[in-house]
Amino acid sequence: MARVLKVFLEDPGQPRYGFELMKLTGMASGSLYPMLAKLEGAGWLTRGKEDIDPRAAGRPARTNYMITGAAASAARVQLAALSEQYRPPVPGRLRPQGSTA
Amino acid sequence: VIGFLWAVVAFLGGLGMTALGDMVSEEVRDRLDHLPHAILHLAARRLNPGQRVTVYADEWLPELTYILKGDEARPVTRLVKGTLYALGILVSTRRITSHLHREAPAPAPLPQDHHYVSAAWNRWFIANRSDDVFARSIRQSLQDGRSKGPGES
Numbered sequence: 001m002a003r004v005l006k007v008f009l010e011d012p013g014q015p016r017y018g019f020e021l022m023k024l025t026g027m028a029s030g031s032l033y034p035m036l037a038k039l040e041g042a043g044w045l046t047r048g049k050e051d052i053d054p055r056a057a058g059r060p061a062r063t064n065y066m067i068t069g070a071a072a073s074a075a076r077v078q079l080a081a082l083s084e085q086y087r088p089p090v091p092g093r094l095r096p097q098g099s100t101a
Numbered sequence: 102v103i104g105f106l107w108a109v110v111a112f113l114g115g116l117g118m119t120a121l122g123d124m125v126s127e128e129v130r131d132r133l134d135h136l137p138h139a140i141l142h143l144a145a146r147r148l149n150p151g152q153r154v155t156v157y158a159d160e161w162l163p164e165l166t167y168i169l170k171g172d173e174a175r176p177v178t179r180l181v182k183g184t185l186y187a188l189g190i191l192v193s194t195r196r197i198t199s200h201l202h203r204e205a206p207a208p209a210p211l212p213q214d215h216h217y218v219s220a221a222w223n224r225w226f227i228a229n230r231s232d233d234v235f236a237r238s239i240r241q242s243l244q245d246g247r248s249k250g251p252g253e254s
Contacts, residue, residue, distance in 0.1 A: 018164045019186070029189030037200035050163075059170050060163040 002082055003027065004035055005075045008045075008067040015048055015064035036065060044071035130176070134169075137183030141165055144191040148198060156201065161190060 003025040008016060016024075022032055039045045046068055050061040067075065145157040168186055169179050190197070 017167075018160070019168055022186075029186045030193040031189070033190060034193050034196035034200060037197045041200045059166045062163040062167055063160040 001035055001039075002079060004032070004039070005067075005079060008065075009072060009075055009079070012067050012069075012072045015050075015066050017050070017062050017064050021065075039071075040065070044068060044075070133180055136180065137165055137169065137187040140184065140187035140191050144187065144194045147194040152198060152201065156197070 004021060004027070007021060007024045018029070018032065018036070021027070021036075022029060025032065027035075036045065040047065044067060045065045048064050048066060050064055052061050054060050141157070141161055144161070145153050148156055165183055165186060169183050171179070
């Protein structure tokens with residue numbers, strides 16, 4: 001989920017599409033779509049329609065997702081906390097016991 | 102003369118085989134092009150009617166069309182990408198719909214009687230009796246459950 005949120009946070013105003021997210025996150029559709037549905041259900045993402053003329057494009061308009069303002073703030077806090085959790089320990093604390101330097 | 106005739110027959114035969122090969126190849130290509138759509142259609146059958154519009158028609162199908170018609174859509178690439186996309190959705194349809202709260206009608210609730218059927222099965226299994234006993238046991242469990250109410254056990 002962190003990978004998906006990171007993509008949305010790179011440019012919160014940018015609508016993202018399913019296949020684009022698959023390419024950017026390296027996730028398969030079977031993992032990505034349940035996650036998008038979960039985030040949408042939680043109110044973190046809103047859905048929109050691609051702004052194209054289907055006749056001119058020769059294909060139907062796709063559904064896109066955008067992160068909401070409140071969710072962007074919450075996601076930043078959550079990702080920072082996650083990053084803190086996985087930060088490597090401070091080198092000084094790794095000194096062997098008994099060392100004086 | 103006979104040699105000449107054989108040469109003509111061989112030439113015509115070769116021409117026919119080439120044409121047949123082309124037709125078979127076109128047929129296979131056409132059928133393979135429909136494979137991702139067929140898989141996605143299978144996934145759509147697991148959705149309720151409302152979700153078939155909001156999820157399948159509005160989201161999955163346009164995305165698959167985009168993948169199949171995209172700039173990088175070479176025949177094999179689009180087949181592989183489209184099929185993987187559709188397969189991924191097919192295997193995770195239940196997980197997707199469990200999180201969806203779109204304007205789709207709620208699925209029908211599961212019948213509560215399955216608890217009593219399960220209890221009947223346990224009784225029959227322990228007793229190891231005939232199917233008649235199992236059928237009577239189901240009826241008895243259903244009656245018990247209805248007389249007690251669904252909240253009581």
